[in-house]
Amino acid sequence: xxxxxxxxxxxxxxxxxxxxxxxxxxxxxxxxxxxxxxxxxxxxxxxxxxxxxxxxxxxxxxxxxxxxxxxxxxxxxxxxxxxxxxxxxxxxxxxxxxxxxxxxxx
Amino acid sequence: xxxxxxxxxxxxxxxxxxxxxxxxxxxxxxxxxxxxxxxxxxxxxxxxxxxxxxxxxxxxxxxxxxxxxxxxxxxxxxxxxxxxxxxxxxxxxxxxxxxxxxxxxxxxxxxxxxxxxxxxxxxxxxxxxxxxxxxxxxxxxxxxxxxxxxxxxxxxxxxxxxxxxxxxxxxxxxxxxxxxxxxxxxxxxxxxxxxxxxxxxxxxxxxxxxxxxxxxxxxxxxxxxxxxxxxxxxxxxxxxxxxxxxxxxxxxxxxxxxxxxxxxxxxxxxxxxxxxxxxxxxxxxxxxxxxxxxxxxxxxxxxxxxxxxxxxxxxxxxxxxxxxxxxxxxxxxxxxxxxxxxxxxxxxxxxxxxxxxxxxxxxxxxxxxxxxxxxxxxxxxxxxxxxxxxxxxxxxxxxxxxxxxxxxxxxxxxxxxxxxxxxxxxxxxxxxxxxxxxxxxxxxxxxxxxxxxxxxxxxxxxxxxxxxxxxxxxxxxxxxxxxxxxxxxxxxxxxxxxxxxxxxxxxxxxxxxxxxxxxxxxxxxxxxxxxxxxxxxxxxxxxxxxxxxxxx
Numbered sequence: 001x002x003x004x005x006x007x008x009x010x011x012x013x014x015x016x017x018x019x020x021x022x023x024x025x026x027x028x029x030x031x032x033x034x035x036x037x038x039x040x041x042x043x044x045x046x047x048x049x050x051x052x053x054x055x056x057x058x059x060x061x062x063x064x065x066x067x068x069x070x071x072x073x074x075x076x077x078x079x080x081x082x083x084x085x086x087x088x089x090x091x092x093x094x095x096x097x098x099x100x101x102x103x104x105x106x
Numbered sequence: 107x108x109x110x111x112x113x114x115x116x117x118x119x120x121x122x123x124x125x126x127x128x129x130x131x132x133x134x135x136x137x138x139x140x141x142x143x144x145x146x147x148x149x150x151x152x153x154x155x156x157x158x159x160x161x162x163x164x165x166x167x168x169x170x171x172x173x174x175x176x177x178x179x180x181x182x183x184x185x186x187x188x189x190x191x192x193x194x195x196x197x198x199x200x201x202x203x204x205x206x207x208x209x210x211x212x213x214x215x216x217x218x219x220x221x222x223x224x225x226x227x228x229x230x231x232x233x234x235x236x237x238x239x240x241x242x243x244x245x246x247x248x249x250x251x252x253x254x255x256x257x258x259x260x261x262x263x264x265x266x267x268x269x270x271x272x273x274x275x276x277x278x279x280x281x282x283x284x285x286x287x288x289x290x291x292x293x294x295x296x297x298x299x300x301x302x303x304x305x306x307x308x309x310x311x312x313x314x315x316x317x318x319x320x321x322x323x324x325x326x327x328x329x330x331x332x333x334x335x336x337x338x339x340x341x342x343x344x345x346x347x348x349x350x351x352x353x354x355x356x357x358x359x360x361x362x363x364x365x366x367x368x369x370x371x372x373x374x375x376x377x378x379x380x381x382x383x384x385x386x387x388x389x390x391x392x393x394x395x396x397x398x399x400x401x402x403x404x405x406x407x408x409x410x411x412x413x414x415x416x417x418x419x420x421x422x423x424x425x426x427x428x429x430x431x432x433x434x435x436x437x438x439x440x441x442x443x444x445x446x447x448x449x450x451x452x453x454x455x456x457x458x459x460x461x462x463x464x465x466x467x468x469x470x471x472x473x474x475x476x477x478x479x480x481x482x483x484x485x486x487x488x489x490x491x492x493x494x495x496x497x498x499x500x501x502x503x504x505x506x507x508x509x510x511x512x513x514x515x516x517x518x519x520x521x522x523x524x525x526x527x528x529x530x531x532x533x534x535x536x537x538x539x540x541x542x543x544x545x546x547x548x549x550x551x552x553x554x555x556x557x558x559x560x561x562x563x564x565x566x567x568x569x570x571x572x573x574x575x576x577x578x579x580x581x582x583x584x585x586x587x588x589x590x591x592x593x594x595x596x597x598x599x600x601x602x603x604x605x606x607x608x609x610x611x612x613x614x615x616x617x618x619x620x621x622x623x624x625x626x627x628x629x630x631x632x633x634x635x636x637x638x639x640x641x642x643x644x645x646x647x648x649x650x651x652x653x654x655x656x657x658x
Contacts, residue, residue: 007473022303067429067460068471074328075477078484081303081325089305 003063007072010059014073014080017052019098020045022084031092035104045099053077115290123492124515126283129265131489131522133277136262137333138482139254139530141467141475144210146254148618150537152604154239154246155619156212161205161404162240164384168216168407171236171243172203175218178232186232192224201231201374203409207240209426209470210618214240218412228358229372251548253537257555258530263337271344277337278345284334291323298324311643312498319491322484329481330488336461368446370436371416379415382442390444391421391435401427405468409439418445426470430459486523493519497573505576516579517563517570524585525562527629531592532558534626538599562588578644586637593630597623 022028024045029037056076060069087094108114139146148155162168177198178186187194202219216238219231237246251257260266267273292298305321307314323330343349349357361372388404395402405424411417417439425431436446451459467475493515501512536554540547562585569581600623601607611620 004473018303025300025303027300028303064471065428068469068474071429071464072471072474072477075474075481078326078329079477079480082321082484085303085305085321085325088303089307 006059006063010056010063010073011076011080013052013056013059014076015083016098017049017056018077018080018084019049019087019095020052021049022088023095023099024049028088028092028095031088032096032099033102033104037102041102112294115293119287119290119294120496122283123287123489124496126280127489127492128518128522129276129280130284131486132265132526133262133280133337134482134485134489135526136258138479138486140259140262141479141482142621143254143259144208145618145621146258147252147256148212149600149622150253150534151246151250152606153250154213155604155606155616156239156241158210158212159207159214159240161207161388161407162214162243164388164407166385167238167240167243168203168205169384171216171238171245172200172218175200175216175234175236178220178234182232182234186220186222186225186230189225189227189230190222191226195223198222198232200412201410203407203412205407207405207424208468209403209424212240213237213246228354249546249548251537251551253533253551257533257552263341274341274344278341281334281338284330285338288323288327288331288334292327295320295324312495315491315495315498319488319495322488322491326481326484326488329478330485332461333465333481333485336465339458339461340465368436370418370446371411374411374414375416377415378413379417379440381409381417381419381439384409384419387419387437387442388421390437390442391423394435394444394447395423406434411439415440425463425468429463429469430456431463431466431468432459490519490523493523501573501576505574510574513570513573516573517566517581520566520570520579520581520585521559521563524582524589525559525566527633528562528585528588528592529555529559531589531596531626531629534596535592535599538596538603572644578640578646580641580644583637583640583644586633586640589633590630590637593626593633597626597630 023032024042057069057073060073060076063069064072084095108117177183183194198220200218201221203217204219205214205216207214214237215235217233217235219233222230222232236248237252238244239246263277264271264273265276267276301317301320302324303321305314305317307317338345364370365372384407388407391404392402400423402423403426404421406420406422408420408422409417410420419437419439419442420434421437422432422434425433430451432448434448435444436448437443438445463469467478497512497516497519501516504510504512533551533555537551540550544550565585566579566581569584570579572579597608600619606616606619608620608623611617611623
């Protein structure tokens with residue numbers, strides 16, 4: 001895969017991962033869903049988020065040498081976190097697809 | 107002194123952040139611009155709008171250019187004469203040739219180091235330089251200002267206060283304050299994880315401002331910390347001049363030891379000598395890199411002990427593929443034989459190389475370049491929201507007490523946030539508006555910058571009278587309008603004076619100029635939107651006795 005695609009995929013993974021991590025927090029979950037969720041779902045969201053961020057690191061490492069990849073990943077995390085914070089403050093419904101597969105009631 | 111640890115850190119964060127924040131704003135704003143310094147150079151110097159060029163032939167082009175540089179720059183000469191214990195001779199002897207380029211440079215910096223006899227410093231050199239077009243060796247005029255690399259970039263680390271390096275010391279102090287602000291900010295922040303993604307712009311201005319300050323501070327925390335730290339490390343030699351001051355005898359001994367080990371003499375032999383074909387050495391270096399399987403163009407070329415029998419030529423691989431810099435091959439000047447290859451670096455040197463390289467960004471990685479630019483802007487947002495929070499939290503109390511503290515802070519905040527952009531854009535506009543053949547064109551451009559900034563300061567001070575009544579200064583909105591107007595004018599002037607309008611540069615894929623134009627348009631649009639909102643807010647009626655919640 002060309003580097004540009006790898007990096008685009010890495011960016012997507014960081015944004016989605018940060019999205020899941022944010023939805024693992026009660027305050028942001030209620031911005032997206034009216035119903036409560038079980039503690040198990042919180043754990044699932046955290047694991048998904050962490051796995052997605054880890055996947056983005058792997059993608060960065062595939063695209064570049066380790067020193068470069070570490071910098072790219074660190075900066076992607078910052079950009080993704082700001083993006084998610086802005087989405088949550090303007091249009092939190094945009095994050096609904098991230099939890100579309102989750103059942104409506106706990 | 108304070109009731110608890112958190113309060114004492116809050117005090118540190120508030121006051122150091124405020125006082126040095128104005129300097130940090132300049133460091134981060136011009137640092138962000140410096141990420142694209144070569145591209146801004148292309149925009150400002152239309153005659154250099156060509157593709158980046160590799161290192162040209164030494165034997166046919168560079169050798170004669172070096173020979174033509176007869177003396178150091180006047181300011182270098184003046185400084186050197188102060189370091190020398192005797193009057194300097196009429197003509198100084200060249201001791202070093204250097205040429206530096208990167209994968210983003212269409213023009214080449216060529217410089218000669220002249221020996222300063224009877225200097226108080228060892229191996230003291232004074233430099234003279236020219237910028238050439240590497241395709242034919244044509245010299246570019248001296249009074250054309252490379253706005254990015256020769257004005258915004260030095261502004262970033264020295265504020266152009268060169269007297270006793272005072273600017274570098276101020277910026278260094280500010281970087282220390284940044285490190286302290288990052289640590290104390292983490293200590294003060296009560297909900298660092300719970301409010302990681304929190305931004306509530308709809309609520310009170312104070313709440314939204316603090317949210318944005320915390321958000322940009324926390325998510326880009328590694329960036330803030332590492333860039334302030336690496337900035338300090340780059341100039342560690344200035345801040346802690348142990349090597350050329352305190353440990354001089356040890357350093358000289360080390361140099362001799364190293365010379366014995368590497369075969370690269372620390373002193374010229376005193377016997378005249380000639381130089382073999384440097385082009386052949388460049389070819390040998392490239393062959394060597396190919397055999398090692400690494401990409402390689404010549405990034406930096408240096409001839410040491412020029413004209414001496416023990417002259418040597420150092421050829422460094424450009425750093426497109428890695429963060430750290432410097433990887434050199436050293437040839438005997440008289441024979442072209444390889445004397446020494448830089449060995450793999452040790453642990454400390456590797457970390458230093460990484461931090462320095464990360465800050466200086468000579469690599470070829472456009473995604474990372476943009477990400478670092480965004481990181482710099484996040485720092486700017488963090489610092490700006492810090493100022494606004496300071497003012498918003500205090501202005502009602504100050505208005506009731508009749509004190510003017512928040513007025514002054516607001517005026518300085520306007521000057522360093524919008525005022526700095528006004529000054530920058532005014533300089534770009536002037537760069538395109540001045541006649542091409544104007545004498546001392548660079549002086550006109552530099553003066554424009556300072557005059558525009560001073561005007562912005564005066565305007566901010568005048569308009570900030572509103573803050574005395576706890577209202578918002580109209581300067582924020584008005585300077586935003588100025589940014590919008592100047593940004594648009596700059597794009598139009600570029601098209602009018604050079605013909606390189608966006609249609610042409612985008613079609614040709616000439617990104618240095620297209621990119622600067624697009625950023626100018628984006629900034630102008632953002633400034634116009636901000637100006638409308640700021641004007642609406644400045645017109646708001648202030649409640650007589652508002653409750654000021656204590657957030658921090």
